[in-house]
Amino acid sequence: MVISLRTSTLTLLLLLPLLVSAYRVRGGADETLREVPGHRYKGPYHSHGSVLQKFRALQRLRAAEWDLRMQPVQGLLDSYKERHNACVNSKTLPGKYLVVRMEDKDAGIGNQLPSVVTGFLLALMMDRCLFVDFPFFNKYFDHELDFSWEHHAERLLAHGHNATAPEDAPLMIPFGYKAIADLWMYRNMTEYFHKYYGALMFKDLDYSAALLVNNPHHQEFIDKYFPTRDIFAPLASFILRIRPEFDNKIKEFKHLNFKLFNIGLQIRRRKCNRDPNEVSCELRPSVEAYCTVARHIQLSHGIHDDDVRFFVAADEPEIYTQVVKILGADRVIFTDNGISPNSSLRGVENPAQNKGTLESALQDMALMSHCNDLVMTLASSFGYVAAAWGGYAPVHMVYGRHTTSQNPYWYRAISSEPCYWQTKNMMRALDDKAVQRFRSNPLWMQYTQCHYDWDT
Numbered sequence: 001m002v003i004s005l006r007t008s009t010l011t012l013l014l015l016l017p018l019l020v021s022a023y024r025v026r027g028g029a030d031e032t033l034r035e036v037p038g039h040r041y042k043g044p045y046h047s048h049g050s051v052l053q054k055f056r057a058l059q060r061l062r063a064a065e066w067d068l069r070m071q072p073v074q075g076l077l078d079s080y081k082e083r084h085n086a087c088v089n090s091k092t093l094p095g096k097y098l099v100v101r102m103e104d105k106d107a108g109i110g111n112q113l114p115s116v117v118t119g120f121l122l123a124l125m126m127d128r129c130l131f132v133d134f135p136f137f138n139k140y141f142d143h144e145l146d147f148s149w150e151h152h153a154e155r156l157l158a159h160g161h162n163a164t165a166p167e168d169a170p171l172m173i174p175f176g177y178k179a180i181a182d183l184w185m186y187r188n189m190t191e192y193f194h195k196y197y198g199a200l201m202f203k204d205l206d207y208s209a210a211l212l213v214n215n216p217h218h219q220e221f222i223d224k225y226f227p228t229r230d231i232f233a234p235l236a237s238f239i240l241r242i243r244p245e246f247d248n249k250i251k252e253f254k255h256l257n258f259k260l261f262n263i264g265l266q267i268r269r270r271k272c273n274r275d276p277n278e279v280s281c282e283l284r285p286s287v288e289a290y291c292t293v294a295r296h297i298q299l300s301h302g303i304h305d306d307d308v309r310f311f312v313a314a315d316e317p318e319i320y321t322q323v324v325k326i327l328g329a330d331r332v333i334f335t336d337n338g339i340s341p342n343s344s345l346r347g348v349e350n351p352a353q354n355k356g357t358l359e360s361a362l363q364d365m366a367l368m369s370h371c372n373d374l375v376m377t378l379a380s381s382f383g384y385v386a387a388a389w390g391g392y393a394p395v396h397m398v399y400g401r402h403t404t405s406q407n408p409y410w411y412r413a414i415s416s417e418p419c420y421w422q423t424k425n426m427m428r429a430l431d432d433k434a435v436q437r438f439r440s441n442p443l444w445m446q447y448t449q450c451h452y453d454w455d456t
Contacts, residue, residue, distance in 0.1 A: 047260065047304040054302070055260065066391065069234045073225045076124060077238050084145045087129035088152055097156060098123045098199045099149050101133040107205045109361055110381030112136055113389075114207035114418050117235050121209050124225075125218050126190045128199065130239075131156075136358055142243040156198070171196040175204040177211075177426035184211040185437050189218065207232070210420035210447040214438050229443050233391035233416055240389065242366060246359065250366050257333040260307035263294045264371035265323065266383035267314040285377070285397040285409070287319055291326040293395055293410055294375045309333050311371055313364035313382075335363055365389070375410075379450055384418040391416050396449070415443060419450030 047055075087094045100119035102112065116132060123130035132138065133149035146152070171193060174180060183192070189212075193199050209231050213222050222229075242250065267290055272281035291310075298308045305328075312323050312334040324332045365382060368374055369390035376383030378396045387394035393413040400407040420426075427435050427448075438444055 046306040048302060051302040051304075062392075069226075069228055069230050069391070070237075072227060073234050076225050080124060081145060083127070084129050087156075088146060094156060095129055096126075096193075096197055096199075097129045097131055098126065098201060099131045099133050100201045100204070101149070102203045102205070103134055104136050104358065106134075106203055108382065109136065109358060109365060110383075110385045111205040113236070113240060113385050114209075114232070114381070115201070115204050116239060117232050118204065118207060118209045118212070119201050120235050120239050121212060121231060122189065122201070125212065125221055126193060126199075128193075140243055140246055140359070140362055141239075141241060143239065143241050147239070171198070172200045172202050173204070175202060175206070177422045178429060180204075180208065181211060181426060181430055181434060181438075184208060185214045185434065187215075187217070189215070206422055207418040207420050207447075210417075210423070210441075210443075211438070213443070214441045229441075230391070230416060232385075232388040232418055236389050237391075242362070246362065247366075250363055250370075253335060253363075253367065254370060257309060257311075258370070259309045261298065261301060261303045262309045262311055262371040262373075263297055264311045264313065264368040264374040264376070264386065265290050265294055266368060266374060266376040266380060266386065267312065267319050267323075268377040268380045268382070269319065270315045280399065283399045283401065285399065287322045288326060289409060290375050290397055291323060293397065295327065297373050297375070297395070305331060311367055313368060313386075335367070336360055379421075381418065381421065381450075384450075387413075388416045388418045413446060413449065415446045417443060417446055420447040421450040423448040423450060 083095060087097060098119060100116055102115065106112075112134070116137060119132070120130050122128075130147060131149035131152060132147045133153075138148050138150070141147075173183075183189075212218065213226075213229065213231070226234075241247075267287060269284060272284060294310055308331060310323065310327050310332050312320055312332060314320060314323075314334075320332075320334055361382070365386045366389070368383070368386035371390065373392070374383065374387050374390075374394035376387065376394045376396060378398050383394060393416050395410050395412045397410050398408055402409050423438075423444075427438065430438070441447075
């Protein structure tokens with residue numbers, strides 16, 4: 001009996017290091033799992049072992065959800081690579097194309113990036129090659145495929161026809177719900193553009209994919225490749241690849257600052273009182289409210305203070321000071337106060353009265369996309385797109401006095417899809433048939449949770 005007891009004790013002592021290591025997480029998930037946006041960390045943990053087991057289980061769930069999104073569309077993306085390479089390399093007629101065009105000054109990146117993803121979806125639907133013609137994308141993003149219109153325009157425009165002839169010019173797709181709702185929700189896009197060698201998506205500063213998914217002619221395409229109706233995340237993972245010189249800065253910041261669980265706080269304060277039908281400055285959520293919700297998320301997961309970091313992206317320098325005071329300097333992280341005065345690239349401005357530069361904005365957005373969760377300002381495309389890029393549904397802080405249950409402090413979205421900011425006006429302007437067509441998509445409510453409107 002004594003020998004047996006000693007043997008058991010010795011066995012437990014020998015197994016103890018293995019039992020302890022079983023509670024550790026490497027890279028924020030099992031190393032055998034496919035890496036998904038965010039959730040990567042190496043280092044000692046202080047949270048309870050059961051919390052780490054839960055975290056690993058959540059990581060498996062996130063990886064499974066990511067595979068659910070990517071598996072249907074992977075074959076489509078692989079075939080697109082072949083088509084794109086033929087468009088840019090073939091000596092024969094290289095194939096029909098779609099160009100997404102805008103200027104840096106047209107809008108902030110919260111509107112620019114959805115335009116690129118929408119254009120890519122439309123190109124996939126119509127079996128066309130996508131090219132992008134605006135400075136921000138071509139300066140900050142890179143890909144094994146060359147999407148730059150500038151590099152291929154002359155050859156494509158002159159290949160086999162007279163590019164100056166009106167009938168050979170790319171057909172411009174107008175921006176604005178009155179002009180495109182009927183086209184994008186009702187027409188067979190492939191047939192409509194069939195006779196045009198080129199199509200031009202000009203200054204579409206919205207996530208107009210919200211209209212394409214309602215098109216009955218392309219329902220089979222959506223059902224086959226996007227069965228969960230998550231479109232932005234899988235397409236963004238393919239096309240939105242940041243150039244190494246900028247991506248390396250993002251990875252370095254993550255390596256030095258991210259922990260086991262990272263919660264983004266996107267706090268927009270400056271854009272208010274510009275439209276009587278939208279946000280009122282006096283009804284903005286307080287900075288303390290953002291911090292309270294973020295802290296609640298941390299506690300709901302049982303994450304120890306040593307294992308959490310709150311990543312802040314805001315438009316006023318004093319916000320960072322307030323967040324640090326509330327949540328603690330050792331747990332709050334940010335880049336250049338989110339408002340970098342200079343860009344490493346000359347002549348690149350941040351439009352739409354947004355603070356900082358496009359470079360600092362891209363860095364903040366990319367880091368938020370790699371957070372585990374996000375508490376964001378309602379109606380902010382910057383926060384929407386960050387969460388959509390990361391493939392997770394954020395928490396929205398709501399404007400108002402919160403005196404009734406109909407005006408909550410916050411809500412969590414169901415899907416990671418961005419909103420379509422023209423939705424409310426579009427639904428007022430269109431006839432009943434068109435409104436019902438838009439509402440045939442189960443995500444129509446998700447797409448309307450956008451620019452705040454007191455009349456709806």
